[in-house]
Amino acid sequence: AAWAAEPASRFDFEEIEAGIDETHHVADGYDADVLLRWGDPLFPGAPAFDPLTQTAEKQRLQFGYNNDFVGFVPLDGSADRGLLVVNHEYTNEELMFPGLRRQDSKQAAFAGMTRELVDIEMAAHGGSVVEIARAGGKWSVVADSRYTRRITAETEMAIHGPAAGHERLRTSYDTEGRSVRGMINNCAGGVTPWGTWLTCEENTNNYFWGEVADDHREAKNYKRIGITGSPWQAWGRFHERFDVTKEPNEPNRFGWVVEIDPMDPASTPKKRTAMGRFKHEGAANALSADGRFVVYQGDDERFDYVYRFVTTAKVDMANRANNADILDDGVLHVARFDADGRGRWMRLVQGEGPLTPANGFASQADVVIEARRAADLLGATKMDRPEDVEANPKTGKVYVMLTNNSKRKADQVDAANPRPENAFGHIVEISPDGGDHAAEGFAWEILVKCGDPSIAAVGATFSSATSANGWFGMPDNCAVDAQGRLWIATDGNGPKSTSRADGLWALETEGAGRGASKHFFRVPAGAEMCGPYFTADDTTLFLAVQHPGESDDDKAPGTFEAPATRWPDFKPGMPPRPAVVVVTKRGGGAIA
Ligand code: FEO
Ligand code: CA
Ligand code: CA
Ligand code: CA
Secondary structure, eight states: OTTSSSOSOSOOSOOOOOOOOSSOEEOTTEEEEEEEETTOBOSTTOOOOOTTSOOHHHHTTBOOSSEEEEEEEESTTOSSEEEEEEEEOOOOHHHHSTTOOOSSTTOOOOTTOOHHHHHHHHHHSEEEEEEEEEETTEEEEOTTOTTOEEEOTTOEEEEESTTTTOGGGOOSSOTTSOEEEOOOOEEEEEEOTTSOEEEEEOOGGGGOBSOOOTTSTTHHHHHHHTOOSOOSSSGGGTOGGGBTTTOTTGGGGSSSEEEEOTTOTTOOOEEEGGGOOSOBOOOEEEEOTTSEEEEEEEBOSEEEOEEEEEEEEEOOSSOGGGGTTGGGSEEEEEEEEOTTSEEEEEEOOTTSTTOSGGGTOSSHHHHHHTHHHHHHHHTOOOEEOEEEEEEOTTTOOEEEEEOOBTTOOGGGOBTTBOOTTBSSOEEEEEEEGGGOTTOSEEEEEEEEEOSOTTSGGGOOOOOTTOOTTTOOOOEEEEEEOTTSOEEEEESOSSOTTSSOOOEEEEEOOSGGGTTOEEEEEEOOTTOEEEEEEEOTTSSEEEEEEESTTOOOOTTSOOOSSSOSOOTTTOOTTOOOOOEEEEEEETTSOOOO
16 A cells, blocks of 8 residues: 555565575566586686585685675776675585584584595685676676685684784794684675775684683683584584684684785785674774774674774775775774663773773773673673674665574563564664764664564564565665665574575665565575675675575474575585575666
């Protein structure tokens, strides 16, 4: 009814039906082509993918597993040629390798893992830089590009910022605390205005075996980040650095934002410790009124926080080299959302307020290493799992995806997290004071409470213009297109075995249509929707289909032998393969 004379939403594509089957679906009039799949050879001479003869050596030359963040860096300002930067967040042993089974629904480390399989996994983690070019309206991979790069869990990286060189980061491998092998569990990320890739380490705790004693220096720290002796990965069985009883400081070397220069394949990735250590979802960015660089960051955990980092230096758009290390110097903040619709960014600076030596913060290194504990002391607002945060360059508003929090009890609700047992999540909209991303204060409101609006008990608040296909739950990643419109990707929109696959929805944020949502794309069974990323002209949308075929149903586990789908190849014996999909409008033009 609300679709009458005045359009409720600026999105004029015809929405798809919510549902689930073995393949992906996009709105009529659009193409959604698979561009890059797990195992695709990236370098000249790299071996073709064969899941039965896979080795770590081959995997290092091939596209990695579980693509999550996708970014695009144009080459020479071209709209038709650029570098795709892609995170490979984690691995699904049960879908990658024959005969492997999850031991229980808690994803305890796999019993059947061998050293060689672990090394394949480590090579399938990290990220990829791939040059792509557009011809005749279609994108393809440039096979012999000088920019091609694989980053893995073994790639040498430099530690920068206040924690660099600190004794809490020193190990037997790196007695200086300045270099670390690899990045792991890289979830979302960002592309800076100077063309570097920010890639964010998230659930790094799940890789570490063992526990430290209660009186160990890191006991509180590791408890707060979740190193509990029940890892998801088998790595610690074969690699001592992933066992805290053998290498007690190694976990402090993960959980950072990593900056990578895709223009220089020989460059050393840098872990930017000034931006804090927690379960980084992403690194959305904006410029302050005076030209400093601002990064919004979610810490994806129930009852954890939204952060913001503001550089000391201004971004130099005329001289790229001047931005090389500006992320090493600035102020990390954490958000407090007050009941009156106001909020405040609180400074996480050693020596200020409770961040004293008496509380375990002797230097800024201690503050960034234990950013969560520092934020606890400042009284930051405990949120319902902060995922992606994006700033809208057209309106100056900032959107925070809060994916869900089934553990919030009725006596724990607050204005910014108003639902107990929040199964479907919600989205908070922040309006920085004076439109300045570096301002201390902001106004905020809830844009939408997610879930099925036809079930009153759910309490969803999509506008009435939203159809039965248009609602979603579990907002995770998001993107703002060049027209300033918000697109939302979901993770766990319904239990994986039920009738609604994850996908991409277009959510109107302005005018009469505010809160109207439409379904644009959906993933195959068992997958999560990641990306999304628009090119500057809105003619191309990159999406990442992560873990197709995964199952959380113990009675019907997704396995190599019998996956829920064999997307995207659909060949007997070929497992499902996480892949990057390119969406374009048939006949060309901006995605509408
Ligand atoms: Fe890797 Fe918070 O999703
Ligand atoms: Ca994910
Ligand atoms: Ca995510
Ligand atoms: Ca998620």
